[in-house]
Amino acid sequence: MEAEDIIAKTSGLNEEDAQRIAKAFDFARAAHEGQKRFSGEPYLIHPFHVALTLAQMRFDANTIIAGLLHDVCEDGVATHKDIEKGFGADVAFLVDGVTKLGTLRYHGQQRHAENLRKMFFAMAQDIRVILIKLADRLHNMQTLEHVPAQKQKRIADETLEIYAPIADRLGMGKFKAMLENLAFPFSFPEEYRALAAKIKDRLEKKEVYLSKVKYKLGEELKKQGVAIVDLDARIKNTFSLHKKLERHAGNLDEIHDLVALRVIVNTIDECYAALGTIHKLWKPLPGKIKDYIALPKPNGYQSIHTTVFCLDGEITEFQIRTAQMHEEAENGIAAHWAYSHLDKPKTGGQVAHKLAWVTQLRDWQKDVTGTEEFLEHLKIDFFKNRIFVFTPKGDVIDLPDGATPVDFAYLVHSDIGNRCNGAKVNDKMVSLEYHLKNGDRCEIITQKNKKPSASWLDFVKTSYAKSKIRSFLK
16 A cells, blocks of 8 residues: 555646656645544545545546545544645645535435535535545445444435435446445345345356357357457446346346346447347347447447347347447546536537536546646536525425525425515524525524515515415415
């Protein structure tokens, strides 16, 4: 466990950046001296693995350095000024962002999970802060067995509700699957054990069966002159299998992609040649051919999927793609999150305009030696016109900029809005016309016989509050 291990995994580093990473490693080692993880291991193992993950994802030196230093301010052994002085303003900004995100907690109420995800993005300001936090969460999940039992389920639930969906929205399919598979046994232990027992024999038989299919297909592709980059089995993520089984009444026989064969080639022409070879060998199931190369998914995903009656008539799925498509599907920051959660535009021009940042992020990930000017484009502004306000219990309410305690009250519950008599923000009494700010903690004071006032219509911001007030006054 040395700085050289991280540097060796980091592509395109110059000598200066390598020295800065080594300096950050030494700083983290000194800062965490004597600290232990729940496992009893030196605490340094954690920031080391976070930085290693970021290096393997080909992020820039500042992001990797921030990964090494992400806990030093939270632990009180260094200040923002110390980080800025030693490693620059950009690293200090990233460490500060990760520290702020560390204060967010999921309290288990489904309806607030989406707002918490949104607040995560709004607070982060820079996409790299989120990526450091995802790498941080991945290592914490990999070592969750050492955490006290009473904390394990909350951390696992938070991972399934907040972190995995964020990875999904950023198009990071491999990361999402890792987080879900690590959390599943802690969040749903009984369901996990039942599913693991249910698929164990089937997976073993499927692996033996697919080795025969791989051999036959490999030989046939060679005859057709198709160069294979990789031909391998992909086992379905156990948590997504669990969710899919819920939709199919637990019937495993209806799941045809429990294990799929992934065919990776060099060119698009070879993708279609491979598809032709598969269909020449085995009959396709009607309606089960999906060409995401000709018509990519909204998140940019490209691949050809086909399901066939394979050897011995067994239904088997194949996924065919180029090596570049595979890399982007596994790791690329894609448009899925933005597209799914913004209004779906009617014209391609609007899509391009709204998702321009995603294209920039994808390009940046491929070329991490971008200029400072380009890094400015990483700032997330999707929610610049939204604010996120905490309830006394720590749940998050999503409001438009300029919203008041009355807007907040109605979004918590219409009865609380109707009986709203006053408000405390950050433990101080404020007027009902007060403009709430991002991160405020708001407590509504109610009175039993209180009724909405027509004057509220002059200052409330949300159409929901206005409609509830008008409805009551009729």
